[in-house]
Amino acid sequence: MSVGKGTIEQAAKLRAELQRHDRLYYIESRTEISDAEYDELFRRLKELEQRHPELVTPDSPTQRVGAPLAEGQGFARVRHEVPMLSIDSLFTVEEVREFEEKLRRFLKTPEGEPFDWAVEPKFDGVSIALFYEHGHFVRGVTRGDGEVGEDVTANLRTVRNLPLVLAAKPRKPPALLEVRGEVLMRRAAFQRFNQQRAERGEPVLANPRNATSGAVRRNDPAEVKRYPLEFQAWAVTQVEGARFDTHAESVQALSDWGIPTSELGRIVRGLEAALAFHDELEPQRFTIPYDVDGIVAKLDDLALRERLGTTSRSTRWQYAHKFAAVEATSTLRAIEVMVGTFGRLTPRAHVDPVEVGGVTVRHTTLHNADHVAKLGLALGDRVFLERAGDVIPQVMGVAKPAEGEEPADWRATLPAELFDDAKGDAVKEGAAKEGAAKEGAAKESDEKESDEKEKTATKVPRPGVQCRWRERFVVPEHCPACGTPTLASGKYWLCPNGLGCTPQLVGRTQLLCGRGAFEIERLGEKLILQLVQHGMVQTPADVFHLEPAKLIELERWGEKSVENLVRELAERRAAPFERYLVALAIPEVGPATARLLARHFATLAELAAADEERLLRVEGIGPEMARSITAWFVAPQHQALMKRLADGGVTIVYPDRSLRATGRLAGKTVVFTGTLAKLSRAEAKRLAEGLGAQVTSSVSQNTDFVVAGADAGSKRKKALELGLTVLDEAQFLELARGAS
Ligand SMILES: [Zn+2]
Structure with a gap:
C-alpha cells in the first residue's frame, strides 16, 4: 500500500x-x-x-516509550571505555589556588601565562553517558561505580529534550559520539510533579536529585516518561569523524547537533576569572531553575588535558568549586505559636543559630500542626535544615532524637529572645510580650547582678512558647496574644478575635498603611505597634484620627516627624477605589483581586451589597473568594471600620465611568468562550472593556452577547439555549470597530 x-x-x-x-x-x-x-x-x-x-x-x-523490563530482569551492565571519574571537590579559594599551582608545576607553565578555563554550573543531577552512531541515539549508561554502569537506554529515550536523532545541519553528525552530562529536573517541575503525586495519594519525593535517580533506574519506560526529566551535556568524551582542539569547539558542535548544553557556561581567562564566576553564580543559585551545588572549571585546551592525564581516582584538568552547604543540622530549642494578620496560628521552630546555604537561621516556620506531627519533632531533637530555592531554610526531619533526662544546661541554652521583651524581631506579638514582661518583672529586680544565662534559667518565656525538654507540640487552646479560645479551620487553627487581638490589629493596620493601599510610608510595623500599645490605634482606621498633641508625647516622636506624618495622612486621604479595597484587608483580596472588583462595581455600596452569585459573575473570582468577600462586608466590626475611615476624612476616588456610559458597548455584558484566532483572551477583554462593556465568565439571562472562538463548548450551547446573540471573532471585531 x-x-x-x-x-x-x-x-x-x-x-x-x-x-x-x-x-x-x-x-x-x-x-x-x-x-x-x-x-x-x-x-x-x-x-x-x-x-x-x-x-x-x-x-x-x-x-x-519502549517495553518494560521483564520480571526479575535487571539492567545490562556496561563497562565504560573511558572511566567516569569523579571531579576533585574544592571548598576554599586557597584549595583552588593550590590546584592550579600543581597544574603549573606539572606543565611547567610560567606564572605570567594564564590558562583558559571553561566554567559552568555544577548541576546536582544524575551523571550519564550517551552514545550516538551516525547521528542516532543508540545507548545510555549510568555512571555506576565509574568503571561499570547500567544500560538505561530505554528510560533515557523518554527524556524529552534528549535528541533521538542529531541535527544534520549545519554540520554532519560524527560516526561515533560519546556525550556525558546530567539528567535532572527543574525545581518548579519537580514541585508540580510532587503535588500531582500527593493528589494521587502516592508518596512525595525528597528532592529533584533523588526523584531523578529513582526515575532513571525504574524498570518501565512508560512510568519514567511521567517524570519531567531533562538532559544537559557537559562533555564530549569520545568522537570519531570530527576533531576538536578546545572544549569550546566541542560545545559548539553539541549545540549544532541539537544536544542541550548549559547556557550559563563560558570560557574565561585566568584563575581569578574562574574564582569570580563562582562568586557570581553562588548568589544566583536559587534563581537558576535547577539545583546547582557549585561550579566546574576545566582547561579549555584539549592538548593540555592530554598532557595532564588522569590519576586513578580523578581527572587532573578540572575541579569543582562547591557552594556553601544548603543542608545543616541544629538543635530544636523551642516551638512558638505566631498569630498572623488574619488570625492564623503558625508554629515556628527556634534552633541554635546555624548557617545554611549562605544565611544564618535562628528560627523558621513549621507551617501547621499537621506538618510538625508529620516531621515527628520533639524539643531537644537534632534536626535537619535545608535551603531549597530562595526561601528561608526549612526543617526537613529529625537527625537524632533527644534522649534521656533533661540536660543540666537545657534552660540556659534556650534563645534569650524568647524571654526578653525588648529584643527579638517578632514585634507583632506585642501583647504577648507585654504579658511576659509583667510576669517576669518581680523576679527581674533581684536578678540585676546575675548574668543573662541565669536570667533565662529562671524567667518565664513569653506566651505561645513551648520549650520543655522532649515536649511535643500542641496547639494552644487559647490565643497566646489575646487569650481567646482558638478554633480549628481545615488544617489550621485560628484566633477568631480579629481586631481585638494585637498581632491581627497590627498586621491589618500595616496592610492599610502598606504598598498598594494608602501607602503611608512613615508608619512601619514598629510605630504601629507603639500606637496600638498606647491605645491610640484600636482599629486600622484610627490611623486617620491620630491627634498630633498626643503623638508628640510618645517616645521617638519629635515635632518634625509628627508634622510629616500629618502631612502624609492629608495627602493620602483620597484613595482610588482599588487601593481602598486593598486597605480593608479582606482575606483573599490582594491588589489583583481589588483591581477586578474596582472595575466591576461602580461603588463601594454596590460591592458591599453584592451576593456570592453576583461576585461569581466577575471573571477571576472563585467561590472561596466570593464567600470571603460577602462574609467580610456583613460583619458589624467591618462596617464600623468603613464608617470610621469615612469619619476620618477618607474619600474613595472612583475610576472614570464615562466610557461605561458612552462607549460603543456601554452597558453590555459580554462573555468570551473558546479560542480566538486574532486576539488573546486578555486583549479581547481589554478591547470590550475599553468600549464600556462588562466582561463576565458565565452565561446567564443578563448576558447581552457571547463571543465564541474555535472549540467553544458548553457556554456557546447555553447561550443558544437562552436565545442570546452569539458572535464569532470576526463579527465581534466588526462590532468593536464600529463597522455596523
Ligand atoms: Zn488572639
Whole structure:
C-alpha cells in the first residue's frame, strides 16, 4: 500500500504538535491541552504509524516509550571505555589556588601565562553517558561505580529534550559520539510533579536529585516518561569523524547537533576569572531553575588535558568549586505559636543559630500542626535544615532524637529572645510580650547582678512558647496574644478575635498603611505597634484620627516627624477605589483581586451589597473568594471600620465611568468562550472593556452577547439555549470597530 501525500503530512503534523506540547509541559511548565486531548493526538499518530510503518521516524514521540523490563530482569551492565571519574571537590579559594599551582608545576607553565578555563554550573543531577552512531541515539549508561554502569537506554529515550536523532545541519553528525552530562529536573517541575503525586495519594519525593535517580533506574519506560526529566551535556568524551582542539569547539558542535548544553557556561581567562564566576553564580543559585551545588572549571585546551592525564581516582584538568552547604543540622530549642494578620496560628521552630546555604537561621516556620506531627519533632531533637530555592531554610526531619533526662544546661541554652521583651524581631506579638514582661518583672529586680544565662534559667518565656525538654507540640487552646479560645479551620487553627487581638490589629493596620493601599510610608510595623500599645490605634482606621498633641508625647516622636506624618495622612486621604479595597484587608483580596472588583462595581455600596452569585459573575473570582468577600462586608466590626475611615476624612476616588456610559458597548455584558484566532483572551477583554462593556465568565439571562472562538463548548450551547446573540471573532471585531 502506498502512502498518500496527505497522510505523510498528517503524520508529520501530529509529530510536530506532540513535540510542541511536550516542550510546553516539561520545559516551560504549562499546558494548552488536557491530558485526554494529548493522549488522543498520541493515539492518532500511533494508529497512522501502525497502518503505515514506513511513516515511523526515529524521532517520533511514539518511539520514546519502549517495553518494560521483564520480571526479575535487571539492567545490562556496561563497562565504560573511558572511566567516569569523579571531579576533585574544592571548598576554599586557597584549595583552588593550590590546584592550579600543581597544574603549573606539572606543565611547567610560567606564572605570567594564564590558562583558559571553561566554567559552568555544577548541576546536582544524575551523571550519564550517551552514545550516538551516525547521528542516532543508540545507548545510555549510568555512571555506576565509574568503571561499570547500567544500560538505561530505554528510560533515557523518554527524556524529552534528549535528541533521538542529531541535527544534520549545519554540520554532519560524527560516526561515533560519546556525550556525558546530567539528567535532572527543574525545581518548579519537580514541585508540580510532587503535588500531582500527593493528589494521587502516592508518596512525595525528597528532592529533584533523588526523584531523578529513582526515575532513571525504574524498570518501565512508560512510568519514567511521567517524570519531567531533562538532559544537559557537559562533555564530549569520545568522537570519531570530527576533531576538536578546545572544549569550546566541542560545545559548539553539541549545540549544532541539537544536544542541550548549559547556557550559563563560558570560557574565561585566568584563575581569578574562574574564582569570580563562582562568586557570581553562588548568589544566583536559587534563581537558576535547577539545583546547582557549585561550579566546574576545566582547561579549555584539549592538548593540555592530554598532557595532564588522569590519576586513578580523578581527572587532573578540572575541579569543582562547591557552594556553601544548603543542608545543616541544629538543635530544636523551642516551638512558638505566631498569630498572623488574619488570625492564623503558625508554629515556628527556634534552633541554635546555624548557617545554611549562605544565611544564618535562628528560627523558621513549621507551617501547621499537621506538618510538625508529620516531621515527628520533639524539643531537644537534632534536626535537619535545608535551603531549597530562595526561601528561608526549612526543617526537613529529625537527625537524632533527644534522649534521656533533661540536660543540666537545657534552660540556659534556650534563645534569650524568647524571654526578653525588648529584643527579638517578632514585634507583632506585642501583647504577648507585654504579658511576659509583667510576669517576669518581680523576679527581674533581684536578678540585676546575675548574668543573662541565669536570667533565662529562671524567667518565664513569653506566651505561645513551648520549650520543655522532649515536649511535643500542641496547639494552644487559647490565643497566646489575646487569650481567646482558638478554633480549628481545615488544617489550621485560628484566633477568631480579629481586631481585638494585637498581632491581627497590627498586621491589618500595616496592610492599610502598606504598598498598594494608602501607602503611608512613615508608619512601619514598629510605630504601629507603639500606637496600638498606647491605645491610640484600636482599629486600622484610627490611623486617620491620630491627634498630633498626643503623638508628640510618645517616645521617638519629635515635632518634625509628627508634622510629616500629618502631612502624609492629608495627602493620602483620597484613595482610588482599588487601593481602598486593598486597605480593608479582606482575606483573599490582594491588589489583583481589588483591581477586578474596582472595575466591576461602580461603588463601594454596590460591592458591599453584592451576593456570592453576583461576585461569581466577575471573571477571576472563585467561590472561596466570593464567600470571603460577602462574609467580610456583613460583619458589624467591618462596617464600623468603613464608617470610621469615612469619619476620618477618607474619600474613595472612583475610576472614570464615562466610557461605561458612552462607549460603543456601554452597558453590555459580554462573555468570551473558546479560542480566538486574532486576539488573546486578555486583549479581547481589554478591547470590550475599553468600549464600556462588562466582561463576565458565565452565561446567564443578563448576558447581552457571547463571543465564541474555535472549540467553544458548553457556554456557546447555553447561550443558544437562552436565545442570546452569539458572535464569532470576526463579527465581534466588526462590532468593536464600529463597522455596523
Ligand atoms: Zn488572639
